[in-house]
Amino acid sequence: MNRGLGGKAPQVAILAEGQFAPATAKTAIGVLRYAPYPVVAVVDSTKAGTDAARHVGIGAGVPVVATVDDAVALGADVLLIGTAAAGGRIADSYRPFIARALERGLAVWNGLHERVLSDPHLAEAAKRGGGTVRELREPPSDLPIGGHRRHRDGARVVLTVGSDAAVGKMTASLEIVRALERAGERAAFVATGQTGIAIAGEGISVDAVVADFVAGATERMVCDAAERADWVIVEGQGSLTHPGFSGVTLGLLHGAGPDAMVLCHAAFRQTMKGYEREGLPVRDLRDLVRIYEDAAEWRRPPGYPRARVVAIALNTIGMSPEHARSEIGGATHATKLPAADPIREGVAGADRLAEAIRGAVPA
Amino acid sequence: MNRGLGGKAPQVAILAEGQFAPATAKTAIGVLRYAPYPVVAVVDSTKAGTDAARHVGIGAGVPVVATVDDAVALGADVLLIGTAAAGGRIADSYRPFIARALERGLAVWNGLHERVLSDPHLAEAAKRGGGTVRELREPPSDLPIGGHRRHRDGARVVLTVGSDAAVGKMTASLEIVRALERAGERAAFVATGQTGIAIAGEGISVDAVVADFVAGATERMVCDAAERADWVIVEGQGSLTHPGFSGVTLGLLHGAGPDAMVLCHAAFRQTMKGYEREGLPVRDLRDLVRIYEDAAEWRRPPGYPRARVVAIALNTIGMSPEHARSEIGGATHATKLPAADPIREGVAGADRLAEAIRGAVPA
Numbered sequence: 001m002n003r004g005l006g007g008k009a010p011q012v013a014i015l016a017e018g019q020f021a022p023a024t025a026k027t028a029i030g031v032l033r034y035a036p037y038p039v040v041a042v043v044d045s046t047k048a049g050t051d052a053a054r055h056v057g058i059g060a061g062v063p064v065v066a067t068v069d070d071a072v073a074l075g076a077d078v079l080l081i082g083t084a085a086a087g088g089r090i091a092d093s094y095r096p097f098i099a100r101a102l103e104r105g106l107a108v109w110n111g112l113h114e115r116v117l118s119d120p121h122l123a124e125a126a127k128r129g130g131g132t133v134r135e136l137r138e139p140p141s142d143l144p145i146g147g148h149r150r151h152r153d154g155a156r157v158v159l160t161v162g163s164d165a166a167v168g169k170m171t172a173s174l175e176i177v178r179a180l181e182r183a184g185e186r187a188a189f190v191a192t193g194q195t196g197i198a199i200a201g202e203g204i205s206v207d208a209v210v211a212d213f214v215a216g217a218t219e220r221m222v223c224d225a226a227e228r229a230d231w232v233i234v235e236g237q238g239s240l241t242h243p244g245f246s247g248v249t250l251g252l253l254h255g256a257g258p259d260a261m262v263l264c265h266a267a268f269r270q271t272m273k274g275y276e277r278e279g280l281p282v283r284d285l286r287d288l289v290r291i292y293e294d295a296a297e298w299r300r301p302p303g304y305p306r307a308r309v310v311a312i313a314l315n316t317i318g319m320s321p322e323h324a325r326s327e328i329g330g331a332t333h334a335t336k337l338p339a340a341d342p343i344r345e346g347v348a349g350a351d352r353l354a355e356a357i358r359g360a361v362p363a
Numbered sequence: 364m365n366r367g368l369g370g371k372a373p374q375v376a377i378l379a380e381g382q383f384a385p386a387t388a389k390t391a392i393g394v395l396r397y398a399p400y401p402v403v404a405v406v407d408s409t410k411a412g413t414d415a416a417r418h419v420g421i422g423a424g425v426p427v428v429a430t431v432d433d434a435v436a437l438g439a440d441v442l443l444i445g446t447a448a449a450g451g452r453i454a455d456s457y458r459p460f461i462a463r464a465l466e467r468g469l470a471v472w473n474g475l476h477e478r479v480l481s482d483p484h485l486a487e488a489a490k491r492g493g494g495t496v497r498e499l500r501e502p503p504s505d506l507p508i509g510g511h512r513r514h515r516d517g518a519r520v521v522l523t524v525g526s527d528a529a530v531g532k533m534t535a536s537l538e539i540v541r542a543l544e545r546a547g548e549r550a551a552f553v554a555t556g557q558t559g560i561a562i563a564g565e566g567i568s569v570d571a572v573v574a575d576f577v578a579g580a581t582e583r584m585v586c587d588a589a590e591r592a593d594w595v596i597v598e599g600q601g602s603l604t605h606p607g608f609s610g611v612t613l614g615l616l617h618g619a620g621p622d623a624m625v626l627c628h629a630a631f632r633q634t635m636k637g638y639e640r641e642g643l644p645v646r647d648l649r650d651l652v653r654i655y656e657d658a659a660e661w662r663r664p665p666g667y668p669r670a671r672v673v674a675i676a677l678n679t680i681g682m683s684p685e686h687a688r689s690e691i692g693g694a695t696h697a698t699k700l701p702a703a704d705p706i707r708e709g710v711a712g713a714d715r716l717a718e719a720i721r722g723a724v725p726a
Contacts, residue, residue: 147606147638207575211611214574243510243662246617248574250603251610275510281664291661298654299606301644 028082088113102131111194146215155226179354188229218255391445451476465494474557509578518589542717551592581618
């Protein structure tokens with residue numbers, strides 16, 4: 001999964017100044033859990049001197065440090081911006097850290113919409129120190145219109161879909177890849193968002209692509225991945241029921257053209273994230289299964305085999321063991337599908353999802 | 364509908380060099396039919412000295428001329444690029460005409476993805492002659508995420524949706540606006556593509572917006588239009604069944620949040636445009652009605668009144684009168700909905716669509 005990063009593995013420090021906590025540091029947590037390269041430090045001066053795992057439950061042994069210079073002393077040659085803000089702007093409190101990294105010649109990896117070098121002070125720091133910037137959301141300039149390529153015969157495509165944004169689609173995708181690999185399968189992860197790209201070292205942030213090209217961008221990534229794997233697991237985005245992002249979700253669904261889908265759901269969430277004021281409820285799982293299966297059919301000729309939702313990946317973070325167990329059982333009861341929380345249940349949960357996929361999709 | 368053009372009405376020449384024909388000059392034809400400003404000439408040296416209507420069936424009295432200088436002699440102060448190419452590049456054969464227009468100080472209106480001034484020769488011509496460029500597809504830079512605004516109570520929103528791209532959604536929308544106005548209603552047209560914007564003088568080309576913002580862009584336009592009209596007619600794009608553009612269509616549908624939809628269909632088309640090689644059939648009208656009504660519901664709380672498809676707008680161009688009549692009758696028979704070709708049937712056809720809308724959507 002390390003293509004695109006160049007030869008030597010990067011030594012990454014994660015910038016999360018003042019925000020290294022579960023609610024705000026989604027990118028940091030994903031990278032701490034899944035990155036194939038070493039994370040040498042987290043930069044958050046408000047928590048300096050502690051261990052990363054104390055704050056986000058993952059990253060034991062990774063020190064939290066106060067400054068970029070401290071991270072460089074630990075060997076960092078990359079500074080990854082590890083949090084996301086609504087609107088995609090770089091937080092003003094981050095700019096001195098980023099400037100210092102560029103002055104020290106580091107590579108800055110940025111997954112926000114705002115481009116680092118559009119800030120003249122940061123551009124100047126880069127000039128002074130020779131630092132470089134990798135914009136994880138910058139799409140390729142030569143994207144095709146979707147619907148004209150078909151992946152290698154024999155490769156099977158699985159898309160994670162969701163009841164909402166930010167429910168755990170990337171996590172479920174990565175856990176399914178690992179579980180398939182444990183079962184001896186050749187599996188590839190297709191990253192479609194900035195955290196996934198920071199982890200995989202490649203991918204396209206489909207929400208940053210001009211709308212006409214979302215399906216084409218996805219199709220190209222799937223076809224490329226199918227050349228090197230028999231199972232292509234595509235990270236989903238948003239939800240077909242999301243008032244803001246549904247178009248991205250449908251473009252991704254039609255571009256991926258999956259053989260099967262895994263429905264991801266945050267069991268604790270009753271209202272669509274960001275639409276609490278509007279009181280928009282999360283749909284129930286049975287509705288969502290039908291919605292995704294219907295929509296997958298639209299771009300295909302009538303009579304084409306229906307792509308099924310084959311399993312439910314639940315996110316039960318913060319729940320008691322009893323409550324979580326009851327949610328997982330309830331999901332299976334409602335949908336008649338295998339369900340698991342691949343984080344809470346660990347390998348056993350992820351293996352259950354992978355087994356459901358292997359059982360449902362013929363070779 | 365002339366907002367955004369400034370005070371004085373522009374005098375427009377349409378550039379269609381070598382391509383002024385029904386199959387290629389979609390933008391030119393739309394502008395000739397609907398623009399509220401005078402079109403003084405069409406520029407196509409291969410047809411110079413003839414009347415526009417001879418080639419595209421509309422534009423009687425508008426001369427086709429050979430050069431930009433000829434158009435300027437007729438009073439042109441705008442040169443509108445009147446054709447669209449796959450991929451959105453400016454045709455090389457157009458560049459000398461555009462350069463001349465910029466040298467003569469004209470405003471160039473461009474609806475293609477490629478930006479005029481990204482060509483250094485054209486940028487130089489603009490500098491030399493004081494010509495300006497209006498990029499019709501350039502989206503505003505401050506677009507919101509959709510789902511957080513609701514239009515004025517009392518305004519009703521109608522979206523044209525389609526069985527495919529390029530079936531006549533813009534035309535149907537503009538004809539419905541005129542028919543509602545004939546019936547004494549205050550109606551507004553919301554332009555979502557380059558031709559609609561060239562006609563209306565304002566709008567956002569939603570297919571050129573970064574995917575995360577399609578719904579938000581549409582929602583903003585709808586809310587703005589609802590301040591000045593009781594009926595907001597939104598130009599649809601693409602199709603939910605289109606393998607490349609479906610994401611744009613769903614973002615537009617969820618951003619518009621329509622009270623009713625009009626399904627547009629090109630009666631002569633059996634296969635999705637651009638997918639002849641893949642042999643992807645156009646869905647039948649009954650399926651499409653269900654697909655659009657289902658999808659409109661997804662972003663709304665359960666129990667919200669279902670947005671209905673209330674009429675079928677057919678495009679029967681090129682068919683014999685008998686064949687067209689049979690298609691229109693067949694559409695009504697299949698869907699139990701009023702159907703009309705608002706171009707072939709003229710005022711009577713458009714009025715039938717407007718009546719269906721007024722009858723179906725309570726005030």
